[in-house]
Amino acid sequence: MEEGAKIGREHEQQQQQHGRVNGSGRVAAVGGGSGGGGDEIEIEVAAAAGASPSRQHGGLHGDVQAPTWKRFLAHVGPGFVxxxxxxxxxxxxxxxxxxxSHRYSLLWVLLFGFIFVLTVQSLAANLGIITGRHLAELCMGEYPKYVKYCLWLLAELGVIAATIPGVLGTALAYNMLLHIPFWAGVLACGxxxxxxxxxxxxxxxxxxFTISVLMLVMATCFFxxxxxxxxxxxGVIEGLFIPRPKGDYSTSDAVAMFGSLVVPHNLFLHSSLVLTRKMPYTSKGRKDASTFFxxxxxxxxxxxLLVNVAIVxxxxxxxxxxxxxxxxxxxxxxxxxxxxxxxxxxxxKSSSTVYGVALLVSGQSCMVATSYAGQYIMQGFSGMRKCIIYLVAPCFTLLPSLIICSIGGTLRVHRIINIAAIVLSFVLPFALIPLIKFSSSCTNIGPYKNATSIIRIAWILSLVIIGINIYFFCTSFVAWLVHSDLPRVVNAIISSLVFPFMAAYIAALIYLAFRKVNLSDPFPTNSVSGEIEVQHIQIQEKQEDLGVHL
Known part of the structure; x- marks a missing residue:
């Protein structure tokens, strides 16, 4: 017990460095973080044993005593974006x-796809809640110089590829509804x-709120x-719950539906948006925030999901x-x-007009969301000031998309969207693997750990997506070579370029998957309460090793 008392005294001395201890054994830690202001956190500390906190008022970033429904509403927003x-x-x-092509027989793909999306997006949200940093910032601080700049380039490429369908859809909608030229619609949506x-x-x-309203307008149109x-x-219910692929190309269409659901920029965006909410840097505050999000x-x-089912x-x-x-x-x-x-x-005509409005809202909201994600990605990887990011990031994202769409025109919309989807599918692993690696690292962080089963499911489904992408690319490329009318010399040159690229691509994914992640500071460094809680967890581990229970 003397060892336990000694550790408890060490704990109290460490807490005194971050706050002031009053006569009743409470430590009042003054938040010095960016969002902390002058709020105080009172933590009950046993004078001799360093007991766990039993009372925490509101934390640095919120009032945990507010009604549950109010706290839930305070977290509403990121999911709709x-x-x-x-x-x-x-x-x-x-x-x-x-x-x-397949009537209702592929609706089950949407159901399973959205379950996977919910799993992955919850990992992204929890990553921001636990670490106090978003995915781009963690990548910038974790990986070597050339690796993180490659990840940045690929993330920006993914944002541009995700923006292109939005530009095309909005320009088409303007042409349908207002009969303006396609290029004018491109400029208008920008x-x-x-x-x-x-x-x-x-x-x-x-x-x-604006994006949520646009989403509800689109849902209303399709309903x-x-x-x-x-x-x-x-037929709809049967297709939703019973997998029965029917017709030609049902497998490839199912893969296309599933692949279009998970997009890389959303992983960066979700881990960023959760940081805009005020939340206590305490065990209960973090768990509540994770549940609400x-x-x-x-x-x-x-x-x-309902809107997608309605469209099909x-x-x-x-x-x-x-x-x-x-x-x-x-x-x-x-x-x-x-x-x-x-x-x-x-x-x-009224039905086609409603469809045009839905397409307009879909494309415009997509452009806003992807540009929004691009700002966080650029800020996380570059560290530039927000005022500069607000000007540079949208231009960096929108200008290439506007140029590509203006050149492509209305006749190549379908082909351009397919190319953008291929780019997104190949960029996705470079955001998904770091996310899962960081989330796996967080499993060792005391009460904030993600469930191991969730991590395993995410790994399995991620490997399936990566394998499908590589398989379809290789088979499609080989089929193109076989049926190509180009001279053999040209085919040989193309093959000599493509196959080494695929080898490098696979090697890069293996590097990211097996490289050890050192998430040394899981809590926000500017949070005094976070530092105290880290110390408390470390002391608990020491006491457990000594067989002392506080």
Whole structure:
């Protein structure tokens, strides 16, 4: 017991360095962090034994005594911003093709895909809550110089690729609704994006509210269309819960649907947005924040799932009817542009107008969310000031996308979106693997650990996605070489460039997967309460080694 008392006295001396001890044995730690202000945290400390904190008032960043529903509402927002990525024009096009070709038989892919998305996004949110830093900052501080700059480049490439479908969808919608030229629609959506991003000056909540409203408008539009089509409930439910792929290319379309759900920029964005909330740097505060963000994210993803199911059901129901030869031909190769014509022919002009509004909202909100993510990525990797980031990051993200879309035009929309999806699928592992590695490191951090089963599931599904991407790329490339009309010499040159690239790609993924992560400071360094809690956990471990229970 003398050893335990000695350790307790050491604990109290360490706490005195961060605060003041009053006569009752309480340590009042004054927060000196960026968001702490002058709030005080009173921690009950046994005078001789260094007992665990039994009373913590509000923490540095919030009032834990507020009603549960108020605390939950304070955490609402990030999940809806994240969910926009699953309602972008790329997902819209994939859902339309899946419904027109396979009716409702691929709806189960959406259900399982959103379960995986919820798992991965919860890891991203917990990473920000536990460490007090977002994924880009952790990558910048963890990896060697050339590795972290490569990760930065790939992350920016992923943001640009994710922005392109938004630009195309918005420009198409302007052309459908206002009959303005495609290039003018591209410029208009870029200008609107800059205006909406200007809301950041009024706080993150204003931005989140705007994106949430856009998401609800889009959901309303597609639910209105669903009411007109009235698909069979039995077929939809069966397709949602019973995996039965039917028709040609069902496997490739299922992979395309699943692959379009997980996007790399969302992992950076979610770990960043949770840091905009005030939360106590205490065990209970962190656990409550994790629970609230999980519930909020699940709610937003559930709405996104319903919208995706509605899109597949709409195209599946329309294309299953007896149509004219022209409409049947349209269903066989459905695109964002041809869907407008199909709805106009089948359901009337009002229905096509509603679809145009939904496409406009989808593309515009996608552009805002991806540009928003680009700001956090650039800030985390570069460390530049926010005022500079607000100007540089949107230009860095939007200008390449606007140029590519203007050159591509309306005739190449489908092809450009497919190329962007391929780029995203290959960039994804370079964000997903670091996230899981950091989350695995967090499993050793006392009461804030992620469940080991969740980490294992994330690893398994991530390896499946990576394997599918590599397999489809290799098989598609080999098939292209076999059927290519190019001279053999040209094919040989292309092969000599592509296959070494794939070898380097796989080697880079292996390096990230097996490199040991040293997350030495899991708590925010500017949090006094975090430092005290780290010390308390360390002392508890020492006492457990000595067989002393406080």
């Amino acid at each position: 994240i969910s926009i990525a699953y309602l972008d024009p790329s997902n819209l096009q994939t859902d339309l093709v899946a419904g027109s 200008a609107c994006t800059f205006l909406i991003l200007g809301l950041q000056g009024y706080g993150a909540r204003k931005m989140e 209105m269309e669903l009411g007109k089509v009235n698909p069979p409930a039995g 999980l519930l909020e994210n699940a709610l937003a993803l559930f709405i996104a 059901s709409i195209s599946g129901t329309i294309c299953a009817n007896n149509l004219s030869f022209a409409d049947t031909s349209t269903c066989s190769s459905l695109t964002l542009n041809s869907t407008y014509v199909l709805l106009k022919n089948i359901l009337g």
